[in-house]
Amino acid sequence: xxxxxxxxxxxxAVRHAVEDPEHGGLxxxxxxxxxxxxxxxxxxxxxxxxxxxxxxELKRIAHDAEERYGARVAIVHRVGRVNVGExxxxxxxSAPHRAEAFAACRxxxxxxxxxxxxxxxxHFADGGREWDPGAPQAAAP
Amino acid sequence: xxxxxxxxxxxLFAALGERAGRRRMRVSVAPGATAADLWAALPxxxxxxxxxxYAVNTDWVAPDHRLQAGDTVALITPVSGG
Numbered sequence: 616x617x618x619x620x621x622x623x624x625x626x627x628a629v630r631h632a633v634e635d636p637e638h639g640g641l642x643x644x645x646x647x648x649x650x651x652x653x654x655x656x657x658x659x660x661x662x663x664x665x666x667x668x669x670x671x672e673l674k675r676i677a678h679d680a681e682e683r684y685g686a687r688v689a690i691v692h693r694v695g696r697v698n699v700g701e702x703x704x705x706x707x708x709s710a711p712h713r714a715e716a717f718a719a720c721r722x723x724x725x726x727x728x729x730x731x732x733x734x735x736x737x738h739f740a741d742g743g744r745e746w747d748p749g750a751p752q753a754a755a756p
Numbered sequence: 757x758x759x760x761x762x763x764x765x766x767x768l769f770a771a772l773g774e775r776a777g778r779r780r781m782r783v784s785v786a787p788g789a790t791a792a793d794l795w796a797a798l799p800x801x802x803x804x805x806x807x808x809x810y811a812v813n814t815d816w817v818a819p820d821h822r823l824q825a826g827d828t829v830a831l832i833t834p835v836s837g838g
Contacts, residue, residue: 646838662837663769663770663773664769664837665767665769665811665830665832667814668811668814668830668832669837671814692837692838703838704837704838724838727837727838728835728836728837728838729835730835731835731837732769732811732830732832732835732837733835733836733837733838734769734770734771734833734835734836734837735836735837736770736771746770746771746774746836747836748834748836749833749834749835749836750834750836751806751807751834
């Protein structure tokens with residue numbers, strides 16, 4: 616399961632997608648929209664994406680996790696508006712043993728944040744909005 | 757006679773799309789133009805942002821990638837998903 620969706624994500628469904636009778640370890644990372652401090656509270660994040668390339672990159676991440684860790688990885692990311700407290704991304708990874716499941720899950724979210732063409736815009740309680748400038752990125756692979 | 761310009765479809769996202777006022781536009785560039793040459797053809801003031809990356813259709817390309825007529829090129833600013 617690799618997807619971008621404008622609808623709420625059910626982490627249980629993402630977990631279910633990586634179940635495997637040969638896999639004894641399964642980890643799920645849920646990234647939630649957060650208020651981000653009292654100074655200028657955030658009420659929601661709005662995600663934009665270049666969907667065909669984002670999906671291709673997410674598939675590459677899942678494929679690499681399978682090669683490197685023998686893991687099954689599922690990733691679902693929201694697009695559009697996500698209110699504080701809702702999941703914006705869910706990464707699930709299963710592997711024969713826990714070390715590989717943890718590593719594949721962590722790699723998945725780390726690589727997503729580095730390379731997948733998705734952008735967030737914070738909507739503040741004061742009515743303002745601001746695009747996240749992102750982190751400097753590596754050269755194109 | 758000078759060579760005919762080629763037409764490229766450009767995709768812009770997030771803050772860049774808002775700066776341009778559009779997320780998709782057609783621009784003309786000289787034959788042999790590279791991905792990095794597209795910036796000058798866009799209706800956006802100022803220098804290209806740092807760390808801009810390019811995808812032709814859905815493949816990443818280097819800034820010096822030569823464009824072909826009919827290419828769709830996405831300009832990818834630093835990402836901030838998750």
